[in-house]
Amino acid sequence: MEAHAVATHAHAAPTGFIRKYIFSLDHKVIGKQYYFLALFSVVVGILLSVLMRWHLVWPDARIPLLDKLSPTGAPGGIMTPEYYLSLLTMHGTLMVFFVLTTAPQSGFGNFLLPIQIGAEDMAFPRLNMLSFWVTFAGLVVLLSSFFVGDGPPLSGWTAYTPLSAVGSVAGPGEGTGQTLWVISIALFCVGSLLGALNFITTTLDLRTRGLTLMRLPLTCWAWFITAVLALLSFAVLFAAGVLLLLDRVGGTSFFVPAGLVVSDQRIAHSGGSPLLWQHLFWFFGHPEVYIAILPGMGITSHVLSTFSRKPIFGYRAMVYAMMAIGFLGFMVWGHHMFVSGMSPYVGFAFSVFTMAIGVPSAIKTFNWLGTLWGGKLRLNTAMLFAIGFVSLFVSGGLSGLFLAQPPVDTNLHATYFVVGHFHLVMGVAAIFGMFAGTFFWFPKMFGRMMNETLGKIHFWITFVGVYCIFMPMHFLGLEGNIRRYSRFTDVNFLVPLIPLHKFMTIAAFVTAGAQFIFLFNLFWSMFKGEKATENPWEATSLEWTVPSPPPFDNFAGRHPVVYRGPYEFSVPGAPKDYVMQDAPEPVAAH
Amino acid sequence: MGSTTLTPPKTKPPRGTRLGKPGRSGDGFGWGDGHGFSGGPGGGWSVPARAYRTGMWLALGAIVMLFAAFTSALVVRRGISNDWVPTALPRILYLNTVILAASSLTLELGRRALTADLATQFSRWLYATAGLGIAFVAGQLTAWHQLAARGVYLATNPSSSFFYLLTAAHGVHLLGGIAALAYLCWRVAGFNSSRRTAVDVTAIYWHFMTGLWVYILVLLTARF
Numbered sequence: 001m002e003a004h005a006v007a008t009h010a011h012a013a014p015t016g017f018i019r020k021y022i023f024s025l026d027h028k029v030i031g032k033q034y035y036f037l038a039l040f041s042v043v044v045g046i047l048l049s050v051l052m053r054w055h056l057v058w059p060d061a062r063i064p065l066l067d068k069l070s071p072t073g074a075p076g077g078i079m080t081p082e083y084y085l086s087l088l089t090m091h092g093t094l095m096v097f098f099v100l101t102t103a104p105q106s107g108f109g110n111f112l113l114p115i116q117i118g119a120e121d122m123a124f125p126r127l128n129m130l131s132f133w134v135t136f137a138g139l140v141v142l143l144s145s146f147f148v149g150d151g152p153p154l155s156g157w158t159a160y161t162p163l164s165a166v167g168s169v170a171g172p173g174e175g176t177g178q179t180l181w182v183i184s185i186a187l188f189c190v191g192s193l194l195g196a197l198n199f200i201t202t203t204l205d206l207r208t209r210g211l212t213l214m215r216l217p218l219t220c221w222a223w224f225i226t227a228v229l230a231l232l233s234f235a236v237l238f239a240a241g242v243l244l245l246l247d248r249v250g251g252t253s254f255f256v257p258a259g260l261v262v263s264d265q266r267i268a269h270s271g272g273s274p275l276l277w278q279h280l281f282w283f284f285g286h287p288e289v290y291i292a293i294l295p296g297m298g299i300t301s302h303v304l305s306t307f308s309r310k311p312i313f314g315y316r317a318m319v320y321a322m323m324a325i326g327f328l329g330f331m332v333w334g335h336h337m338f339v340s341g342m343s344p345y346v347g348f349a350f351s352v353f354t355m356a357i358g359v360p361s362a363i364k365t366f367n368w369l370g371t372l373w374g375g376k377l378r379l380n381t382a383m384l385f386a387i388g389f390v391s392l393f394v395s396g397g398l399s400g401l402f403l404a405q406p407p408v409d410t411n412l413h414a415t416y417f418v419v420g421h422f423h424l425v426m427g428v429a430a431i432f433g434m435f436a437g438t439f440f441w442f443p444k445m446f447g448r449m450m451n452e453t454l455g456k457i458h459f460w461i462t463f464v465g466v467y468c469i470f471m472p473m474h475f476l477g478l479e480g481n482i483r484r485y486s487r488f489t490d491v492n493f494l495v496p497l498i499p500l501h502k503f504m505t506i507a508a509f510v511t512a513g514a515q516f517i518f519l520f521n522l523f524w525s526m527f528k529g530e531k532a533t534e535n536p537w538e539a540t541s542l543e544w545t546v547p548s549p550p551p552f553d554n555f556a557g558r559h560p561v562v563y564r565g566p567y568e569f570s571v572p573g574a575p576k577d578y579v580m581q582d583a584p585e586p587v588a589a590h
Numbered sequence: 591m592g593s594t595t596l597t598p599p600k601t602k603p604p605r606g607t608r609l610g611k612p613g614r615s616g617d618g619f620g621w622g623d624g625h626g627f628s629g630g631p632g633g634g635w636s637v638p639a640r641a642y643r644t645g646m647w648l649a650l651g652a653i654v655m656l657f658a659a660f661t662s663a664l665v666v667r668r669g670i671s672n673d674w675v676p677t678a679l680p681r682i683l684y685l686n687t688v689i690l691a692a693s694s695l696t697l698e699l700g701r702r703a704l705t706a707d708l709a710t711q712f713s714r715w716l717y718a719t720a721g722l723g724i725a726f727v728a729g730q731l732t733a734w735h736q737l738a739a740r741g742v743y744l745a746t747n748p749s750s751s752f753f754y755l756l757t758a759a760h761g762v763h764l765l766g767g768i769a770a771l772a773y774l775c776w777r778v779a780g781f782n783s784s785r786r787t788a789v790d791v792t793a794i795y796w797h798f799m800t801g802l803w804v805y806i807l808v809l810l811t812a813r814f
Contacts, residue, residue, distance in 0.1 A: 123641045197648045205641040235652040239659035246755065251745030254667060271671035271748060279666075280659055 013552035023133075025125035026552060030132050031111030032445065037136060038103035041094045042431075043519075044143075048091040050512050053505040055079045057498065059487045072172065073151050084486035085154035086173050090146070092157030093181065096288065097188050098139050100430050104295030105230070106135070106195055108437045109223040111445060113199065115543040116217050118208025118560040120553045123201040131194035138187035141180050149176030156484070158285065161255035161277040162262075165247040166269070169262050182245045189238035192230050199227035208542075210562035214319070215581070217541045217566040218312060221319050222298025225326045226291050232330070233287040240280035247272070275340055282333035289426045290329040293393075294322060296433020297364060300386045302566075303436050304368055306539045307383035308375025309577050311567040314367045321360035321367075328357045338406045339413045347406040354404035361397055365390065376570070376577075381455030382537075385436035388463050389429055395467075396425025399474060414484075417477025420470045428466045435459075435518070442525065443532030447549045450525040458517040465511030472500050538578050541566045545582055639787040646791045650798050653763065657802065660759065661809060664752050677749040679810060680736040686729035687807060693722035694800045697793055705783050713778045719796070720771040723764065730761055749810075756806045760799070767796050 014020045024030060054063060062077035073083030110128065114121055122128045145152040150172030155164040159181065168175030203224045207216075216224075243254040247269070255277045256269035305312040312318060334342060334350035368390050377383070399421040403409045412418060442450045477483075481494055488494040488501065535544040542560055543550070560582045568579040668674050700715030734757070737743075737750070744754045770792045774781070781789055 123637055124645060193652050197645055197652070200648055201641050201644045205638055205644055231648060231652050232655050235655035236659040239656050239663070242755070242759075243660075243663060246744070246751070250751075252751040253673075253745075253748060254663060254751070258671070258673070271667075271673035273666055273670050276663055276666050280663065283659075 023129060025121070025129055027110050027114050027122045027125065027128060028445075028550065028554075030128050031107055031109070033132050034102055034110060034135070035107035035445075037132075037139060038099045038107055038434075041098035041102070041139065043515075045091050045094040045099060046512050046515065048087045048094070050508060051079070052084060052087055052091065053508045055084055055486060056488065057502045057505045059489055069146065070151050079486065081486040082154055082172050083151065085156070085171075085484065086152040086177070088484065089154060089156050089173075089181070090142070090152045093142060093185075095427065096157050096292070097185070098135075098142070100292035100426065101188075101192065101230075101288070102135065103434050104299065104430060104437065105199075105223060105226050105291065106132070106192075108219075108299065108434075108441065109199060109226075109295065110195075112441065112543055113202060113220060113223055114206070115444075115546065115550060115554050116220050116541050117203065117206060117211055118542050118555065118562065119202065119206040120555065122198050123206055124198050127194045127198050131191040131198070134187050134194070135191035138184045138191060141187060142184035145173070145177040145180040145184075148180070149173070151177055153178035153181045155181075158281055159244070159277075160281075161244065161247070161274045162257060162260055162267075162269075162272070165244055165255045165272075165277075166260070166262055166267050167248060169265050169267070171263075179245070179248055182241050182248070186238055186241045186245070189234045189241065192234045193238075196227040196230035196234070199223055200231065203227075208560050208562060211581075214316065215562055215565045217298075218301040218315070218318055218322075219295070219298040221322060222294045222296075222301075225322050226294045229287040229291050229294075229326050229329065233284040233291070236280055237284035240277060240284070243280075244277065275337070278337050278340060279333070282336045283330075285336065286333040287326075287329045289422070290325055292426050292430045293433075294325070296389055296430045296436075297322065297393075299433045299437045299440070300368065300389045301364075301371075302541075303382050303386040303440050304371045304390075305567045305569065306440075306537055307378040307380065307386075308371050309378070309569045310371055310375040311565075311569055312367070313370030313373075314363070315565065315567065317363055318367055321363040324360040325357060325364075328353055328360070332357065335404055335409070338409045344406065351404050351406055355401060358397075358401060361393075365394055365397075380439070381450070381452055381459055382436050382439035384456065384459045384463075385432050385439065388459065389432040389436060391463075392424050392429040392432055392466070395471070396421055396423070396429060400425060412477050414482050415477035416473040416481045416483050419483050420473030420477065423470045423473070424466070428470070435462075438522070440537065441543075442522075442529075443536050443548050444543055445549060446526050446529075447532050448525050448527075448529030449532050449536065450529060451521050454517055454521040458514055458521065461514035461517070462511055465507050465514060468507035469504050469511060472504050476500065538576070540568055540578050540580050542581055545580060642787050642791050643794070646794050650795070653798075653802070656759070657756075657805075660752075660756060664756075664809065667748050667752070671748070673747070674749055675747045676813075677737070677742055677747060677753050677810075679753070680733040682729055682733050682736065683807065686726050686733070687803065689722050689729060690726045690800050690803055693719045693726065694797050696722060697796055701786075701789060701793055704781060704786055704789060707783045709779070709782070712781070713775070716771065716775055716778060720768060720775055723768045723771060723796075727761060727764060727768070730757055733757070753810055756810065760803055760806055763802075764799050767792070767799050770795065 014024070014026075019025075021029060024033075051063060051066070054061065060078060063074065063079065064077060066074040066079065067077045070083060070086075073080055073086060079087075110122070150168065153159070153164065153173045154171050155174070155178060159178070163170040163174065164178055166174070167178075203216075203220060243252075246252045247254050247256055251269075253269040253272040255274055256267060256272040257274060258270040260267040260269070301312055301318060331353040332350055334346060335354045338347050338350075372387070399417065403412060403418060403421060439450055439455055442448070476497055479494075479497060481488065481497055485491075489498060532548040534547055536548075537544070542562070545560060546554060546556075561584070562581045563584050564579060564581055566581055568574075568581075570577050571579050696715045697719040700712050700719060703711035703715055734754070737753070742750045744751055770788075774789060774792060777788075
């Protein structure tokens with residue numbers, strides 16, 4: 001081959017504030033930027049969910065300041081049903097895209113992938129910076145819908161057509177708000193595609209000497225497989241978004257059927273297929289849930305092994321299970337559409353593939369349990385959150401097997417059963433992965449330790465709290481409690497369920513309040529925490545061979561050489577109970 | 591751990607072949623073989639050339655998914671409704687196709703010239719490629735004008751919607767290729783037979799754009 005080193009990066013640390021902290025090319029800064037973007041989004045998202053839970057059980061309560069945010073959506077502080085749907089849409093969109101897709105992959109992945117593979121940066125630092133700022137622009141565009149026109153759209157994070165395609169006739173927020181939503185998602189797609197391209201290339205081509213694929217930490221495998229899913233699925237969402245935008249502003253009829261009447265008005269479009277949107281959306285949307293959860297699986301594997309002081313149980317099985325989950329994730333989008341009137345034969349095929357995902361998921365779960373079994377457990381906060389991840393993943397995953405069956409799903413689809421399912425398995429499980437990652441890598445990212453006591457208090461309130469919020473949703477669903485409705489208090493058959501709803505709302509208030517403990521711990525520890533040593537957890541992967549926080553080029557000009565896998569804990573005969581990945585043979589030499 | 595006799599770890603020791611072989615063409619990059627070691631101490635950090643190829647192929651993968659989604663939308667939209675009236679395509683599209691195919695040819699001739707270190711010829715073929723690319727875009731715009739003159743717009747019919755959508759999506763991607771060619775023209779003196787990754791990566795993209803256009807043309811004209 002011709003030229004090898006085409007671009008020698010002028011890789012000196014920038015000195016100006018803007019190049020150092022704003023438009024930085026350093027993967028560590030970009031990773032933190034993504035992390036804080038997600039942190040901001042999750043605070044807004046939780047606030048919205050608290051407002052919704054408040055309204056659900058006290059629908060006539062005046063919520064302070066809400067009428068200031070939207071005089072029409074909440075006159076006198078009392079939410080209209082439409083404004084409830086606006087908040088629902090923004091909660092879902094913020095959480096799925098700007099939290100679950102952003103922090104575990106782009107946040108932790110950006111900060112740690114190059115260090116864990118012994119590289120100095122991502123393969124394309126400029127693309128990396130661009131992908132962050134495009135994502136940031138997407139967030140700004142999304143949030144701007146609160147302040148323009150009739151407020152945010154009503155159509156949920158899935159933006160089902162045709163109502164999302166016909167404009168303001170479909171309700172407040174369906175004019176400007178929905179257009180801004182589509183533009184925001186399109187921007188997010190571009191940012192994610194650039195990021196995915198960077199992650200895959202970096203993992204394939206920048207690994208240091210001796211770091212073969214089967215010596216990669218499972219975190220790197222998770223980020224890699226997630227990036228492949230993102231590369232293949234976000235392009236499809238982008239295409240769907242372009243078509244939706246053209247239907248909205250270009251007068252085309254991709255998704256709007258003939259003869260549609262909305263709010264007593266005949267819609268001029270003709271001949272489109274609302275189901276086409278659902279197919280395109282869920283072809284992205286199902287891989288998306290694995291984009292959200294796979295990095296959490298990687299973090300959990302990494303943390304469980306470290307604090308069990310044992311090698312991960314079945315390393316290869318873990319890798320192949322993640323690949324199988326990623327592969328099968330592309331074959332199951334139809335299970336979101338069982339009630340769309342699809343052929344029962346097609347539904348059967350989607351059902352079988354969906355239940356097949358239970359196999360690699362079970363492999364991972366049993367391997368996590370196998371890792372814990374007989375380990376010398378160090379039950380610190382990161383470990384607790386990783387164990388919590390396993391618990392939530394199992395609890396939320398089991399109801400997935402119910403919903404994978406078309407006859408059951410037909411009954412449960414529009415109920416709180418589904419809300420409980422996906423919040424446990426995709427929402428809070430992934431968030432527990434982020435908490436585990438935060439407590440585990442905080443010393444590396446900020447050079448200080450987080451407070452363990454506060455961390456454990458935060459863990460226990462959150463762990464019990466999320467079960468109190470989301471487990472009852474399954475019972476509500478079985479009782480036929482429909483989701484997306486803003487008001488149940490007047491519905492006779494649901495009135496007996498209101499006390500349960502009140503319990504969930506109070507649990508939501510307490511759990512949301514407990515997050516202030518985390519926020520305090522995070523920011524206080526950044527400045528006042530105990531100074532972190534190079535390897536406070538006695539972990540083995542390469543990020544623990546560099547100072548905390550790492551120097552600008554990660555390894556200070558050194559090129560690490562890797563001699564072994566990432567989970568060599570309690571190796572018989574070794575002087576310590578862990579062997580670093582870069583410890584050369586023989587073990588005694590370390 | 592007071593023991594002085596150490597037993598080896600259970601894992602296999604690293605195989606020699608997996609470690610970078612210093613003699614192999616300067617550096618054995620990627621694939622766990624280490625990367626960019628040729629610079630030596632203080633030589634700065636370098637990204638191996640193969641990373642740029644990998645990145646380009648991945649970008650093409652995403653573009654394939656984008657157009658696969660458009661294709662499936664077209665097939666579904668044409669299949670489910672009775673309002674599809676085929677749009678007669680302007681003939682200039684076939685001329686444009688020839689122009690774009692010629693641009694791929696001139697780019698290849700340029701790359702051959704580069705291999706032979708014929709700098710002047712390389713630069714001529716490069717300018718020719720960029721010129722043909724611009725001519726193609728102008729031709730596509732002419733096709734749009736001709737359709738509009740016939741009263742066929744984006745929202746006239748689903749077939750015209752897809753015509754404008756696909757030609758625009760291809761055109762936007764092609765403009766990216768023209769920007770890359772313009773960059774190559776600007777830095778033309780910096781390339782030679784051993785320093786050419788940017789040229790080769792651009793060529794991958796450009797040929798893909800030619801192939802994509804032929805695919806779109808077939809999709810728009812085929813009756814199935």
